[in-house]
Amino acid sequence: MSAPPLVAVVGPTATGKSDLGLELALALGGEVVNADAMQLYRGLDIGTAKLAPHERRGVVHHQLDVLDVTETASVAAYQRAARAVVESLRAAGRTPVLVGGSGLYVQAVLDELEFPGTDPALRAELTAELERDGAAALHARLAAVDPAAAEQVLPSNGRRIVRALEVVALTGRPFRASLPTAGAPRYDAVLLGVDRDVAELDDRVALRVDRMLADGLVPETRALLPHGLAEGRTASRALGYRQVLDALDRDPDHPDLAAVRAETVRATRRFVRRQRSWFRRDRRIHWLDGADPGLAATALSVLTAGARS
Structure with missing residues (x-):
């Protein structure tokens, strides 16, 4: 099929964006560009639901694992790096599929945004x-x-x-x-938003936190302590890791996992609502139901219509 110059898959946490982005990259002969601020960090794997290498099905993923946990994430630095990837892929005839729920990071790639300098x-x-x-x-x-x-x-x-x-x-x-205000769109992109019923998504968030804890979020957090996770100004605030760090501070030997779970679920649900509010303001987004069993086919039909228009 004829693909648009750039596809963005956005929306709240736990809606299914990563899987859809992967399916679209496979169908379009494209590559994924991460737009999740916390997936930039090496070692923040379980808590960010980062696709493991074997789950990526041969699709190249960019802007994953590019920062140490002691480094501070910068949207301006990300903008430069992600745009360079997008433009390199386009020049090579590959479709960039931008995937993530960090609203300002997404917008920094898609639109003409200039950020105040630093000293x-x-x-x-x-x-x-x-x-x-x-x-x-x-x-x-x-x-x-x-x-x-x-x-x-x-x-x-x-x-x-x-x-x-x-x-x-x-x-x-x-x-x-x-603060930067959005200028003209930089690319002729098609934006796909993935969301779900509020109650369903609340349940999915709880299940996701349970899975993260079962998969080893606490040991992963402990393993990152010698690398400076607790001192990292950005990484230490990542959902799940912040709650584990707090529990380890209270009791290093026997962290209260029930409190970790409850606090992470509560904080993630609040974050989901902020994400939904951010993305719903963008009228360019074609919204899709993450519960649709034919989600990938529906998304491809939107892209086909967009490429023809």
Whole structure:
């Protein structure tokens, strides 16, 4: 079939995006480009539901396992790397299939978005203040210079507070006013959204967490501690890993797995609702029911219609 220049498969966690992206890449002679911020990390496998190499059915996957857990993920750096992959694939006649639920990462590839710059010296100074004085103190400082930003950023989210203060200092403008706004689409992409009934997806989230725990989420987290997981500003906040780290802090020898499960399910369901809200704003997305037994065929028919239009 004639394929569009780029296919994006987006939507909330646990809807079936990875499997659909794989099927489309196989059908289109394409390759997958990951757009899940936490799947960028080496070692975050079980908790991110990352497809294992043997599950990828020979399809090349890009932007997986490109960061150490101590590195901070940057949407601007991801934008550069993912676009380079997309454009290389297109030049080679391969269809890029962008798959993931990190909304800003998806948008950074698809649309003309420019991000405020960074200043390493200023960032280091603010980070040192965060470590010395704590997130609450920096949040109070943010509230003084940009009250609207302080209302949007959690007082516990030290990394986000540092970034907000950095942007305000560099631009002289409020943080939210300096955030990128979507420009024109960069590619003639077809966007497919995968969602499910809310109650069904809540059940799938619980089952997914149970499976992760059964598959070894706790041992995986323990194995990453010597590599700096607990110190990683981004990786340590990944759903599931954050809850295991908290449980290990409370009792290193006998973590409360029931609490880990309950807290991970609750946090993931909240995250699903935020993802749904983000993606539902994009009118370009063709929404599909993840419970459809003919999901891949339905998606291919949408792509065929899009390629003909």
